[in-house]
Amino acid sequence: MIREITFGQYYAADSPIHRLDPRIKLFGTLIYIISLFVANNIVSYAVAALFLGIIIIISTVPVKFILKGLKPILFILLFSVAFNAVLTNGEHVLAKWGVFVISTEGLIRAAYMGARLIMLIMGSSLMTYTTTPNELTDGLEKSLGFLRKINIPVHEMAMMMSIALRFIPILIEETDKIMKAQMARGADFENGNIIHRVKSMVPLLIPLFVSAFRRASDLAMAMEARCYHGGEGRTKMKPLQYKRADYTGYIIVLVYFAVIIATRILFKNVLHF
Amino acid sequence: MILKVENVSQIYGAGTPTETIALKNINLEINEGEFIALIGHTGSGKSTLVQHLNGLIKATEGKIYYRGRCIYDDDFNMKELRSHVGLVFQYPEHQLFEEDVFKDVCFGPKNLGLSKEEIEKRAYAALKAVGLDESFYKSSPFELSGGQKRRAAIAGVLAMEPEVLILDEPTAGLDPLGRDEILDCIYKMYKEKGITIILVSHSMEDVAKYADRLIVMNKGEIAFDDTPHRVFKHYKELEKMGLAAPQVTYIMNRLKNEGFAVDTDMITVDEAADAIMNMMKLEKIND
Ligand SMILES: Nc1ncnc2c1ncn2[C@@H]1O[C@H](COP(=O)(O)OP(=O)(O)OP(=O)(O)O)[C@@H](O)[C@H]1O
Ligand SMILES: [Mg+2]
Numbered sequence: 001m002i003r004e005i006t007f008g009q010y011y012a013a014d015s016p017i018h019r020l021d022p023r024i025k026l027f028g029t030l031i032y033i034i035s036l037f038v039a040n041n042i043v044s045y046a047v048a049a050l051f052l053g054i055i056i057i058i059s060t061v062p063v064k065f066i067l068k069g070l071k072p073i074l075f076i077l078l079f080s081v082a083f084n085a086v087l088t089n090g091e092h093v094l095a096k097w098g099v100f101v102i103s104t105e106g107l108i109r110a111a112y113m114g115a116r117l118i119m120l121i122m123g124s125s126l127m128t129y130t131t132t133p134n135e136l137t138d139g140l141e142k143s144l145g146f147l148r149k150i151n152i153p154v155h156e157m158a159m160m161m162s163i164a165l166r167f168i169p170i171l172i173e174e175t176d177k178i179m180k181a182q183m184a185r186g187a188d189f190e191n192g193n194i195i196h197r198v199k200s201m202v203p204l205l206i207p208l209f210v211s212a213f214r215r216a217s218d219l220a221m222a223m224e225a226r227c228y229h230g231g232e233g234r235t236k237m238k239p240l241q242y243k244r245a246d247y248t249g250y251i252i253v254l255v256y257f258a259v260i261i262a263t264r265i266l267f268k269n270v271l272h273f
Numbered sequence: 274m275i276l277k278v279e280n281v282s283q284i285y286g287a288g289t290p291t292e293t294i295a296l297k298n299i300n301l302e303i304n305e306g307e308f309i310a311l312i313g314h315t316g317s318g319k320s321t322l323v324q325h326l327n328g329l330i331k332a333t334e335g336k337i338y339y340r341g342r343c344i345y346d347d348d349f350n351m352k353e354l355r356s357h358v359g360l361v362f363q364y365p366e367h368q369l370f371e372e373d374v375f376k377d378v379c380f381g382p383k384n385l386g387l388s389k390e391e392i393e394k395r396a397y398a399a400l401k402a403v404g405l406d407e408s409f410y411k412s413s414p415f416e417l418s419g420g421q422k423r424r425a426a427i428a429g430v431l432a433m434e435p436e437v438l439i440l441d442e443p444t445a446g447l448d449p450l451g452r453d454e455i456l457d458c459i460y461k462m463y464k465e466k467g468i469t470i471i472l473v474s475h476s477m478e479d480v481a482k483y484a485d486r487l488i489v490m491n492k493g494e495i496a497f498d499d500t501p502h503r504v505f506k507h508y509k510e511l512e513k514m515g516l517a518a519p520q521v522t523y524i525m526n527r528l529k530n531e532g533f534a535v536d537t538d539m540i541t542v543d544e545a546a547d548a549i550m551n552m553m554k555l556e557k558i559n560d
Binding site (some may be wrong): 011013018064065174177178179180182183185186187202203206207208 | 288289292324327329348355356359360361362367368369370379381383384387396415417429430
């Protein structure tokens with residue numbers, strides 16, 4: 001049940017996207033997110049959707065898998081779409097009921113909002129599907145390396161992040177196991193009123209905390225036993241290095257962004273908001 | 274027949290890159306009063322199978338019957354099933370959570386909605402059965418040693434007084450003495466209360482010593498289901514599955530190959546010792 005969340009997971013495959021340097025993927029994702037907020041008309045959105053579609057096809061991650069990742073945000077998605085649809089005032093009011101107004105502008109806005117959220121989640125989850133947590137933190141550490149000059153412990157933060165990411169699946173598995181063990185002893189996590197349900201979490205949370213602390217201390221011990229002492233003077237076995245494809249990647253991302261800006265200026269009156 | 278597994282298959286993560294077929298078309302009947310051992314190589318699906326038996330995992334395909342009633346029926350009471358079919362997980366000490374051992378053991382019976390006296394009576398009986406010293410009853414479960422934690426956790430399931438007790442590798446990571454003590458107490462309970470036991474184990478010696486029926490799993494399928502004596506005759510096949518026969522079986526086979534007139538059927542040390550003694554006596558007479 002709890003294991004079915006795909007958002008933020010890695011999808012192992014060997015595609016050009018998977019092979020890209022994590023830094024370009026981080027940069028590309030950032031630019032893509034910004035572009036979704038720059039886009040303000042149907043043409044820009046179409047370009048953004050097309051771009052995402054092409055990347056998904058190249059990445060060989062099944063669409064089904066990506067759509068599954070949308071499940072956890074379904075509620076937020078419906079909520080924000082509904083709110084925009086019924087609470088936006090506009091010139092062309094179609095229906096009105098108390099504070100609720102349905103206008104043409106509102107409907108367009110809601111549609112854009114939904115599209116933006118969906119593409120936002122799909123775009124950023126595509127990055128995690130195609131990048132292992134380790135690559136991701138390596139990429140972040142290297143991209144943000146300049147911050148070390150102002151005494152921000154970039155390496156330590158990256159290490160914490162990669163450990164945290166590594167622990168997510170372990171903790172999910174652990175939760176699943178403890179939940180089952182308590183259910184075998186007659187615990188009930190699904191029924192009852194809110195107080196009962198909060199109380200029923202105690203037999204789950206205490207063992208989970210205990211095991212998380214135990215794992216953390218084991219890990220710290222194992223790292224120290226192998227002489228880990230932070231980032232000072234530490235080198236990498238596989239340092240990140242840009243290849244030809246990565247430069248092409250940067251150019252494609254920049255061209256894409258330029259196109260989005262151009263469409264924003266050129267088509268600003270086509271179904272805009 | 275108390276439990277029946279009918280054409281059960283289990284696929285984890287269907288449609289994802291990590292898809293694993295954990296069980297393939299399993300058919301199984303478990304009768305009252307049996308002591309069943311379940312063996313199999315790591316990842317062969319033993320834990321998955323036993324979790325089906327009390328409805329913790331729903332089979333992808335197939336059905337499971339408890340006393341003739343399908344446990345997947347809408348009106349079937351899962352909580353009741355779990356009180357009849359008790360499951361002790363691998364590393365059960367990870368489930369302990371209460372302030373003291375006694376309270377933790379009470380958790381199961383309390384969930385059954387019993388009276389306070391009954392709950393405490395059962396908890397005492399269970400703790401006694403696993404042989405945990407009374408001085409530990411009021412200490413925090415996190416202060417106990419590994420073996421003591423294990424006992425407390427097993428008591429937590431025993432206190433529900435199940436008709437079928439499933440133990441998933443109850444002795445993993447224990448010292449030889451602690452291992453024998455726990456298994457002996459399980460065996461004692463089996464004899465005294467006449468409950469049905471399913472023991473998942475990696476130790477062929479333990480399996481040979483206690484079980485009267487042995488089920489061998491291989492890659493999600495049942496490879497053998499027979500008495501330990503008969504299953505261990507196939508020790509060559511077992512080896513191909515990453516398993517083995519008890520060591521004495523190998524000794525008896527070696528002896529036979531060296532020309533001694535012994536039966537190779539022996540699976541426990543006691544049986545083997547008797548057989549060798551008999552052989553020696555016979556040789557003396559023949560001389
Ligand atoms: N919750 C799960 N999600 C996905 N795959 C799982 C899950 N549980 C088990 N598996 C997979 O199913 C297969 C059978 O696992 P199972 O735990 O039943 O094996 P086992 O026989 O108990 O092994 P062991 O002797 O190591 O305990 C394994 O390949 C395992 O990776
Ligand atoms: Mg197992």
